[in-house]
Amino acid sequence: MAANKYYSGPISDHFDGRYFFNPNGEEPEGLLSLLRWQLGGGKIGWPPTFPSPFPQAMPETRVSGERLVVTMAGHASLLIQVAGLNILTDPVWSDRASPVSFAGPKRVNPPGIRIGDLPPIDVVLVTHNHYDHLDHETLWVLQGRDKPHFITPLGNDAIIRSHVPDAKISVMDWGGQENIAPGVTLHCEPCHHWSARGMGDRRMALWAAFVIETPVGKIYHIGDTGFHQGINYRVAKEKHGGFRLANLPFGAYEPRWFMKAQHQNPEEAVEGMFICDAASVAGHHWGTFQLTNEGIEEPIAALHAALDARGVSRQRFRPLRPGEVFEVPAGSV
Numbered sequence: 001m002a003a004n005k006y007y008s009g010p011i012s013d014h015f016d017g018r019y020f021f022n023p024n025g026e027e028p029e030g031l032l033s034l035l036r037w038q039l040g041g042g043k044i045g046w047p048p049t050f051p052s053p054f055p056q057a058m059p060e061t062r063v064s065g066e067r068l069v070v071t072m073a074g075h076a077s078l079l080i081q082v083a084g085l086n087i088l089t090d091p092v093w094s095d096r097a098s099p100v101s102f103a104g105p106k107r108v109n110p111p112g113i114r115i116g117d118l119p120p121i122d123v124v125l126v127t128h129n130h131y132d133h134l135d136h137e138t139l140w141v142l143q144g145r146d147k148p149h150f151i152t153p154l155g156n157d158a159i160i161r162s163h164v165p166d167a168k169i170s171v172m173d174w175g176g177q178e179n180i181a182p183g184v185t186l187h188c189e190p191c192h193h194w195s196a197r198g199m200g201d202r203r204m205a206l207w208a209a210f211v212i213e214t215p216v217g218k219i220y221h222i223g224d225t226g227f228h229q230g231i232n233y234r235v236a237k238e239k240h241g242g243f244r245l246a247n248l249p250f251g252a253y254e255p256r257w258f259m260k261a262q263h264q265n266p267e268e269a270v271e272g273m274f275i276c277d278a279a280s281v282a283g284h285h286w287g288t289f290q291l292t293n294e295g296i297e298e299p300i301a302a303l304h305a306a307l308d309a310r311g312v313s314r315q316r317f318r319p320l321r322p323g324e325v326f327e328v329p330a331g332s333v
Contacts, residue, residue, distance in 0.1 A: 004204045007155035014174060019203040020154075020195070025228055026261035028194045028202070037258045044295035050108040050287060054323030057112055061119045062086070066216050068245060068328040072320035073111045075288040076133055076223050078247055079118065083184055083214045087123045089247070090133040090223050091142060097132035097289045099197070105132065105289040108296070112322030115141060123180055126152040127223030128207035129159050129195045132289055136163040143167050151178070151186060155205030159197065174208060187211040189220075189236055192228035193262055211236065217244025217330070220276060224249055224285065226261040227268035233275035245328050246278035250303055250319070251286025254293040263292070266303035270310065273317060280328050283319040 004018045011017050021027065029037075057071050063081035071079040075097075076090040093115050098104020121142055126134050134156065142148055143164045150160060150169045157169045170178055172188035180186050193207040209232070212219040220236055220243045236243075250269035253259050263285075264272065273281050286299040300319055307314050318326055 004155070005201055006158040006205045009154065012173075014190070014206075015154075020206045021203065022192050022194075022228070024231075025192050026226070028262060029258055033258060037255060040255075042255060043293045044298070046108060046290045046296045048108065050296055052109050052112060052322040052324070054112065054321055054325075056110070056114055056117070057323045057325055058117055059113060059119050059325075066330060068214075068216060068219070070245070070247070070282045070320070070326040070328060071113060072282075072284065072322055072324045072326075073113045074107065074109065074322045076127075076249065076285050077111070078221075078282065078284060078320075079113060080212070080219065080221075080247075081119070082212070082216060082219070083181065085122050085181055085184060086119045087125065087212065088118070088121050088142070088148070089125045089221055090127055091124060091138045092132060092135040093138045093141070094135050097135075097291075099131060105291055107288055108290070109288060109322050112324065115145075118145075121146045121148045123186075124148045124150045125210055125221065126150060126156055126160065127191075127209065127221075128153065128193060129156050129197050129205050130224070131197070132291065133223050134159065136160075139164050139167070149180065151180070151210075153188060153206035153208040155195075159205065172208065173206070183215045185213040187213065187240070189239075190232050191222055191225035192232060193224045193226065209236075211240055211243075213240070219243060220246040220278060222246070222248055224262065225264060227264040227272065228261075230271060230275045233272045237276045242277035243279065244330065245280050245282060246273060246276060247282045247284060248272060248278075248317075249285030250283045251294070251299040252291040253299075259292055266299055267306040270303070270306040270312070270317060274310075279316075281317040282326055282328075283317055286319065287321065
């Protein structure tokens with residue numbers, strides 16, 4: 001068996017010596033299923049532009065005290081400001097989520113924060129290596145600008161170092177934790193997903209969610225996940241006891257037969273909010289790159305229907321648009 005090109009380590013309950021996998025879960029569909037999806041029709045066209053109603057944000061330099069502020073850049077790129085720290089998740093400022101600049105999913109709105117208007121970035125979380133989450137060009141710019149602390153699951157460090165060789169990178173496995181500032185601890189937690197940058201590296205780098213434990217509450221950040229019967233949400237609740245904020249993906253989910261194992265839909269995201277006991281949710285992974293079949297505003301309609309059906313205020317689960325600033329109310333810690 002050929003070696004893993006990114007990672008070498010002991011066998012575990014989610015690593016077989018070459019490939020990472022979802023315990024008791026589902027693996028991604030193969031080439032024939034991909035062709036069936038791509039040739040099967042049903043894709044609703046997106047408009048060439050989908051302007052945000054919010055202007056590009058000018059974030060504060062630092063946020064302290066009891067405050068927790070999240071600003072949407074786009075897709076899964078969020079600026080989290082808490083306890084004096086500036087944390088950026090899955091930063092993608094490029095025009096395409098693609099290995100090439102001339103093809104692949106193209107942004108339909110500009111980033112909600114100009115990269116030059118970002119405050120000094122202390123920590124960058126990279127949840128996995130898909131192109132809509134790991135963008136070499138953006139990471140290279142951030143390194144030159146701020147020299148942040150990059151934190152990512154096993155194997156992704158090799159991918160980042162190929163373009164940012166001098167980066168400070170911490171590599172984490174599921175269940176690991178690291179103190180990233182006084183009173184702030186980062187936990188690496190499981191999610192149900194997969195990884196690949198090309199045809200020959202599928203599942204050779206790990207995917208993960210993160211919990212940011214701060215003096216003013218816990219934040220559960222998921223970049224991408226299938227619902228997986230709510231298993232990982234339950235584990236997070238049992239381990240961490242609820243969250244002031246959860247950043248949950250709720251877009252890129254159709255057709256369900258192909259996407260169910262890797263992307264939860266809005267109804268599942270709302271169920272996940274209840275299972276993990278999140279007081280507030282910042283919804284992301286919608287409305288920037290067309291990755292799947294649903295129309296651009298379908299995730300919002302489905303999210304509102306799911307919240308209304310359960311009698312939950314729409315303000316509790318906020319589907320963020322680029323440039324939108326969410327001042328998170330106090331809640332579970």
